[in-house]
Amino acid sequence: MNKSYRKINFRILDKQQHHLLTAFLFLAALPHFFNLSLAISLFFFSILLFRLVTRLLSHREHPRWMNYIFLVTGLVIVVSEYSGVIGKDFGVSLLVAMLSLKILEIKTYRDAYVLLFLTAFMLVTHFLYTQEMFIVFYVFTLTFLMLFLFIWFNQLQEKVSFYHLFLTTGKISLQAIPVMVILFIFFPRLDGPLWGFDQQSGLAVTGISGNISPGSISQLSKSSATAFRVKFDDPDQIPEPELRYWRGPVMVETDGVNWKAEEKPLAAEIRYQSAGKPVSYQITTEASNQHWVFALDLPATIPEQTFITKDYAVRAKEKIQKRISYNFISYPEYLANTTTTEQLDASLSLPGGVTNRMRLFVDTLKRSNHSNEDFVKSVLNHFNTENFVYTLSPPPLTVNPTDEFLFETRKGFCEHYATSFVLLMRIGGIPARVVAGYQGGEWNTAGNHLIVRQSDAHAWSEIWLGDKGWVRVDPTTAVAPERVERSIDPEQFLEGAPVVFKISSEGMFGSFLKQAVFMADALDLNWHRWVVGFSRERQNYFLRSTGLDFLEGYKLGLSSIVLSSLAIIIMVILFRGKITDRRDPAKKLWDKFIRKLNKRGVSCKPADGPQTIAKNAGQMLTEQKSSINLISRMYIQVRYGKRYSPEQLRTLKKLISEF
């Protein structure tokens, strides 16, 4: 029999199976071509092509020495592309290259098994690069295909029914779901990224940083990438668009060109007075490679993994290198009337670039407006009435950007208005600072959440007005009031042209498209909220809320093993149950009898019939020969006989239990 199993393994794959396997491998490696270098992808493709051509053109295998050439080529490419022998990219590209070499050798079923096992491994490596929903779906599909091929290649008969193969694969996949769910919920989460792989990637993520200069935000605004998404807990408490200021770094220090937030700010307490109703919400940020978390102006309750600075900016304790969700409570209306003299002094310091033109301009306005409020209004009025343009592509400013912007170009984006406004305030003796962050956001009607994009990046100012405390003034609204009501459409900007705002009235098709985009976005957010973002914190929260919080550390790991084993056992019992139920009660009794015989040293083969067994047993156990014969006759009567009565079954049961 062993021989025949070996024979099965060395059966030759037919053409159809061979081509399907190659196609499967191609699909399994496909997403890696976006991750790995072009040379590796080219290597993979050329091997695939070579194999296909040689298979199609001739029935003979290519000479074996060619494999060695391919092997050396592959190794050279991998090593030269990734000089370091350690790391994700090196490992994965080695795997891809080696797998492609394996294609050259596919001949028998055994080769197919090896290849499928290796592809199973490669499918997992996709998650080292991204855990987006689509890739998970893709990997799921390919896993199903892999299972399908596995089952197919293990069929003994030559003609297989694909429908039945499909059903079997489906059944096996469904049976895996309970174990998957249990492991997902209970498997202990590690705090660091898996294998520390994420740390090596130099993220080229754009976003608001603690450093702005004229042009930096307008650059950002051209990107429609999502910065973060906000899900409000109470749909009635969603703040109006003009109140949706997502507060980021607060910049006090400046050299006249660049504005800088404190590099390593310290944690501070929240001391402002809240007014109005609180808003509680969850922010799911994208990876930004920064510390800043953009809470709704002003945050009151912040999550554990973050702290708040004295300027009420929220910072994560760790750099945000993956999607994370945070829960916040904010007060959109507030009175921040506490501050320190150092803060006020810093907010009055003037950089070197203050020109006489600026001082003269401030003095003129100050003379006609005595109160600070009036002065502020007159500056804003100046922005409004004079020929200032709000544009994403302002003309380049060279030596003294603020001066040039205020008096010459008069074309700028929010950061130009905010910084120059703050500078004018400081010249006028009012403590002022620049706040960077995001403003607005697009409402996703499908997911009922707010999408805040990089194009919503914004800068505004805060000025100190004595009793009123720190007051938010957004000079951009003086130029382009629509900015705070609508989002910028990054698709529609022209060089130097005024900003085009997104308008909601679109054609039928446009709104359908928009709806689809919203749906995808909502799906993505929920995917993160419930699957990828099921972090240690969320796991803890889940365990607490279900009263399972006694499972900590190793206990959690143990419980995940125990529970999944239990799930497997239950499924085995359920599955076996179907078979045993179908089994004859007489057969059950007979099996019991055979077990009894086995204990007494009678060997019974499963292919032995009742008479043969009785004969063998009678020879070995001569004293019990008569009862053995009686039992076997009874069994034959009950199981194979024409007249069957429950009476007989009971007798058989009695006889066997007495035996």
Place this chain on the structure above:
Amino acid sequence: MNSNELLSAIIDQASGILLGKQQAIRLSLCTLLSKGHLLIEDLPGVGKTTLAHLLGQLIGLDFQRIQFTSDLLPADILGVSIYERNSESFIFHQGPVFSQLLLADEVNRATPKTQSALLEAMEEKQVTIDGNTHQLPKPFFVIATQNPATQIGTFPLPESQLDRFLMCIHIGYPDMDSERALLEGDDRREMLTSIKPVISPEQFISLQKQASDIYVSPALLDYCQAILKYTRQNNLFRHGLSPRAGLALLNAAKSWAMIENRSEVIPEDLQAVIPAVVNHRLILQQDVSFDDAGQQILEHVVIP
């Protein structure tokens, strides 16, 4: 005598002449009870013809024998229409096939055309010549013999024709004691002629009827299906067993149960007939490690 006593008597008498070959006798009788035809494949001189003769005598069947040769024509078997001047018409002269037991000796010596004439008669139990259909007598059995050793100038029966035979048995050499008794004893040919029939053909037909009424339980059908499935889902054989083979297996097992004096079929009955029923129907793959398909099945199919 009841049916079992009759069958035992047949077997006993046959064993008295064909010494030490009870299994072959039982299988042959089993084939006849199942209304099947028998193929005996063995070397010359081991008693193929004797066995066929014996059965014919004991059941009181009208016995005919054809020695197959390469120049044998279908008409030599089936018969021929000859013009008779007296009646001025063609009169059909029945060939040797119009008998109750036909011994086709060395069937593989004849040409395929002749072979198929016989095989068609076996299947249809009637002969059509010149547009007239002639019913063959009842019961109608064919016992064909084949000599596997000399293959030169023979036409081995194709697989599809082999399927027409319910069983294919081997007789084999007798054991030492039987052979001694054979050498010491009287002339077997003479003994054969002195044998009296145990039952009449009519009685035998009723025995056939009884055999087909033997009870087959669902549990046994499960076993039968497991055997069929094993031959199909395994690439040990070139093709699995056909449904006709399944029916043959079951019918043979019923008759075997009757010979064993049982009113129901048990797995052992099926096991007893498996090698004889399946071995000539299954073709082994080139490189399997065994040569007896029936034994392979017996050892590997678990009784459900």
